[in-house]
Amino acid sequence: MLRYTLLRLLGAIPTLLLVIVLAFLMVHAAPGGPFDDERVLPADVEANIAKAYHLDESLPKQFVRYMSGLLRGDLGPSYRYRDHTVSELIRSGFPLSLQLGAMAITLALLAGVSAGTVAALRQDSLLDRVIMSFAMTGISIPVFVIAPVLVLLLAVKVHWLPAGWSGSAGAAKFVLPVFTLALPQIAYIARLTRASMIDVLGRDFIRTARAQGLSTSTLVRVHALKPAMLPVLSYMGPAIAAILTGSVVVEEVFGIPGLGQFFVRGALNRDYTLVLGIVIFYATLIVFLNLLVDILYGVIDPRVRYK
């Protein structure tokens, strides 16, 4: 177990290195400098700026400098937010994004697993078809379509929920963003749960348990739920990645000052260091959360052998 964890941790290093090198090269291969503006700067000013940000050094040298900073948790200065380092911006934006993401994933699991289980128990009934049609719709419609449409319908047309973030207090402002973020994942998890629940409910040990006179609810809770959750657990990696991507959109639409908003602003302002830093941060997060899911999988399912 410990050995497996360590091996997987070591295995994550090349992946992360690949992301960092690719991202770094892309940013540095960009045509034009990061400070190119409509206003042409005098040559000596430009040279000074290049020197201050070490842009006059050779590419390998810049990479070594960036990597040694990265290992110390220093992602360099932001090109646009002049008084802040990238690490400071990530530290200020991430807690809010984490809060949103955690709420969304909890909601997605609760709603998705319940809906999927109900659909599996009433297989091929009208209820099952309705739930599955909703699930297909939820999968198909992207977050950047759901978010503004829900704002328009629930916040602009009828004032049930606040449309924006700032100025509205309390828990109400969380409702729309969290729901929007969770919706596609609810749909995926419902489909996965239904399929694997149907599979598990058809197995022999369930028939035996039913023959002993267990009620359906005990049957599901005690016997079927755990094995049926395995595909859902292995979907958690992609789900987390999708929620991170989705939060970029949701934060932009609702005006939430989280990491996603910094990312979009950075991308539109061509703030190379900020975007590079956030990409590396997200990539690290995704790779390690995937790792965590894999390890948890082994804890829950002892049949998985660690090689």
Added chain:
Amino acid sequence: MNLAGNRTVAVSSSILLFVTMLAVVGPWISPHEYLTTDFSRILLAPAATNMQFFGTDDLGRDLFVRTMLGIRVTLLIAVVASMVSLVIGVAYGAIAGYVGGRVDAVMMRFVDTLYALPFIFLVILLMVAFESNFFLIFVAIGAINWLDMARIVRGQTLSLREREFVEAARLIGVSTPRIILRHIAPNMLGIVVVYLTLTIPQAILVESFLSFLGLGIQEPQTSLGALVDAGVNQMEGASWMLLIPATLLALILMCFNFLGDGLRDVFDARRKS
């Protein structure tokens, strides 16, 4: 199951065909141009008069024509990008599966590594670093989506290459590339088509996501994602600017997903029987 699958396939493919035809023909019928701005006709609501079916935007441009153009761009990018991923995926998967052994192990290990990469963020970075253009969008989306295809094709090739007719071809001295092209590839057509229909909505999603963020298709060109983005900025006064492209985008994505699902059901049923 077969019938239900067929009905889903029929309905969703008819809707897609209709939308595509409308997008092709619509701009020819309409008297308006997608570029022409008219400041006397700003933010007009949809109306049948003057063929203003979808209204006008904040620059007075006709939204019916712009939306149809957006659908064309969205579909074009999705189909071409999916073709890119199809070619890469089939070639990669077939070679790995047919050659087998250590080559297969190395090639598939590489795919596993790529799976762990958060591609969407790298694509965003690519769009930030370089000026966005059609070619870059094709390559970026194609590069993301070939992994699934490669895995499926490899699996199919592994089982196909042990079959008698492949062995017979090998015995009479047919070259490896020819075996892959003439004997293995045609036998995978069904499953490849199913996954292609499921790749297209993913490509649409990436393109419209990028355009929504302002990193994909640039003005005055447009796509459904870019139109949704423009609609968000005007939604309080002109809700049609958001609702029409949003509905169409959702409809197209849903149809492709239902089509892929239905085709898979039909295909699975045929394989089982």
